[in-house]
Amino acid sequence: MNAPNKSGWKPQMEVADATGEAVTNTGNRALMLEEPLLFEIGHAETTGVDLPEIDPAAPSRLGGLKREEPIGLVGLTEPETVRHYTRLSRQNYGIDLGFFPLGSCTMKHNPRLNEKMARLPGFADVHPLQPVSTVQGALEVMNELAHWLLDLTGMNAVAMSPKAGAHGELCGILSIRAALEARGDAREVVLVPESAHGTNPATAAFANYRVENIPATPQGRVDLEALKARLGPDVAAVMITNPNTCGLFEPDLREISDAVHEAGGFVYCDGANFNAIVGRVRPGDLGVDAMHINLHKTFSTPHGGGGPGSGPVVLSEALAPFMPLPYTARTKDGVVHLIEEEQADDFAREHFGGEMSSFGRMTAFHGQMGMFTRALTYMLSHGADGLKQVAEDAVLNANYILRSLEDLLHAPYADSGPCMHEALFGDKDFGNGLSTLDLAKGMIDEGFHPMTVYFPLVVHGAMLVEPTETESKASIDQFITAFRSLAERAIAGDESLKQAPYFAPRRRLDETAAARKPKLKWEAPEA
Amino acid sequence: MPRYFTDEHEWIDVEGESATVGITDYAQEQLGDIVFVELPSVGTVLDKGGDAAVVESVKAASDVYAPISGEVTECNDALEDEPALVNSSPEEEGWFFRMTIGDKGELEGLMDDKGYKAFVDNL
């Protein structure tokens, strides 16, 4: 596959590399395989499926809009396809390959039973608009999952349709907006801590709220007094991440919730870090009104190179009537109902004894079924006892890392008490102009995926390490050894780190060039 | 041709009834490699201190504020193809836009060359 072809692609490693080592003819080196672009190896006339030839005489009812021009697609046969993607896959780091301590992302092992269950035809090969009597199994999965989510969070209702965490945030904020508008209360401001994930302010702005920052204490927590002072009749909601993005539990959350409620507002909790407390703490006990749960974080559905996620939102009693349609509910006779626009009012009156005033629909269909199946499989595997152990091991691993490095690396909140499931470090002691980026790239050469870098923004050169509970002690000890060595080099100002990584499929990439002259699509080379 | 500076690191050259605006050498150095500049369209009416343009590096986007009030009369189209001009020549070829001067009095609150240098030295 690596011979030059007529599209103009040719091997790119023609010269000796920096070490002067011998080069190969192909640009490949044993298991280090280069792979051209699909469009450089495929052809318009090649296909990997066997379909009937087109009959030019066949009737056409396409309204006179037949596509005559070439589309610009190319195909490969099946063996070539499998090889193309397999070779590409080998240029990727994944949890299956090694330790992936990407803070705030909960890169835990993805159990393969989840994958197997999600592919059962009774879940995978079912159309979302089939008559409800023919999709009872799928609806039961949604209902069982909803039951777990409510019990684990101590909340009253759950909206299943949000497609990922940010979509869930939007669901929560829109529920809050709808509840406020229902009582004729036009509020304009959402308060967000400076350390919050970018989706928080983006979501609030999307829902037409003005975003104001709330400051943190030097100990890395929400400044309760400053927050209380800012509350008032214009504040619709406070968005709080708990455990927060600095890796700490917000001990004042109950008091914050009470103060927000007293001022007529609502509390949105960003559930990105639920893995630290699952099975041990129920956010409902802390006065939260809405919280999204990233099934792809806490409940092990795969991250897939950037999704799909799933972000069900648990809601308090006050917000439940406003949740988006459709939703599922089980009635006393054991039947699972899918409640869409037309039944919503009647169903609420009959079964909830009240009015339903949903804010509307956030997506076509019912949510990320494929993720529901995987998450439920995971919950059933762990059980209530196992999930509690998940939180405990995740927190134990993070504290172990924090205490194994704090003597060497700047750990801004090490004195604030135990961390939760993430350990946070900064680069302020690095010498010679070295920064977090350099250490992270050095981490790649050591065979690890780097931690989250430069987030949260409140710590200079932040390095947020989230080991999760699915790492062994041996794996974590190896990581600590490598991290210590890299930190020592960075503090000593070892310039060689500035060119790392040396051993990855690519050296540092020129992001400035990419952004100045964006090339976002393959174009055939000029003849 | 007097040049004034703001504490948000914009410079403004005044020439009769018209002024030219850009960002300072100090600002471009802080931002790093500039990859894109979003300029106001001609005819936009700016309020002093309000958003006028956006300057972007790979990992950051910064607002550029109007040093004074007035109407945009011309933009530096060269920046569209070559945003790097802001790095290589921030206070000359890398200018952002020209504008009318709504209220000459607004210039009085701005810094002169010396004042800005002292301001930056203290940062």
Added chain:
Amino acid sequence: MRYLPLTDTDRGEMLAKIGAKSIDDLFVDVPEVARLDGPIRDLPMHASEMAVERHMKRLAGKSTVAGDVPFFLGAGAYRHHVPASVDTVIQRGEFLTAYTPYQPEIAQGTLQMLFEFQTQVANLYGCAVANASLYDGSTACWEAVAMATRVTKKNRAVLSGALHPHYSEVVKTMAKFTGDAIADSAPAIQAEPDNAGLISRIDDETACVVVQYPDILGRITDLAPIAEAAHEKGALLVVVNTEPVALGAIKSPGEMGADIVVGEGQSIGVGLQFGGPYLGLFAVRDPKHVRQMPGRLCGETVDAEGKRGFVLTLSTREQHIRREKATSNICTNSGLCALAFSVHMTLLGEKGLRELAAENHRLACLAADRLVKVPGVSLLNNSFFNEFTIMLDGKPAREVVRALADRGVLGGVSLGRLYPGVERLQQALLVAVTETTTQDDIETLATQLEALIKEDAQ
């Protein structure tokens, strides 16, 4: 527990290193009121792989599997054959267990795939640039409306009556909160869409016109006059496509002047999955609109040794940098579904996609011709691709669909399900036919439909 590697010995040693007496010491910041005295009650304890599998299989058995019966549902989700190798590729751990390519040096697999995916989508849609995916077609549709308001600095969107009602609902829901004005209506029951009526609703305040192609009733219309009318008023044309296979047979929206083309990619590689996860596709015809696009974009560059490589680029549009000024709040998108789409599209290629489209259309024509022979059934459409609307004379289609289901036939989507309460639509049934449909399936649907109609007449 099979997913937890720490042993009690490990835990003891680690607590000692930390200087904690017990695990509870690490949770001291949890206030008293929220401390639990043990595992949460009312939930089961851990279970073996075998036990979990047994439970899930029991649930799965309670649904009617589309592939087991004659199946004719569409309306935004289509059942196509997905080659076996697609699933093999997406289950490779390097793709499945990676995340957003924040560290491009060790994520070239995902990045190059995204670059190829963006090219496939852009070419399919006849556009200059496509992004790296959004959640699904309906949210992509809203993002297109939001983008059009940013580009035009106007805030009125005109939605075609023949836009998928779920998509309209999503747009209307979001618009309630953003303050954008939406004009829409349910479709009229006629052979051709009411383009003149749609065009008459475009005015100087209009940011965009949103048209589905083929539309919710399966009709195919020339978009060029609508594009022209929109552009005359300084509005953008947003075209929504819910069946990408159709674009192997009919002109691309881009070549007819659409400014933003969005759609559902589920048909290619993803599968039905009861509605999700699906794949939002998003593309623009004019490259100058790129900086107003939502979501991630992958771009080509070089590394420090001059080798070609790929990175996420133009990130300053996104929430992690621009926060409240971002073009969208989206973060995680549909990466693995994009991979499935791309692998399936690679297997098809231009030749395969055209053949697949032709086969869908051929079978749909056969089905339409057969169904109109059933007394009391008529075909609404003049044009269609693989989905069309039939009218059941004097019968509510919704009840017919349920009765068909009782007879083991999943016979289509009734417009009554999609538009409850809109009287004139209650007798209409949407029928989708793909390469997975057999002539026997078509015959079964026709005979069962005829039997039902006769039964009722007696």
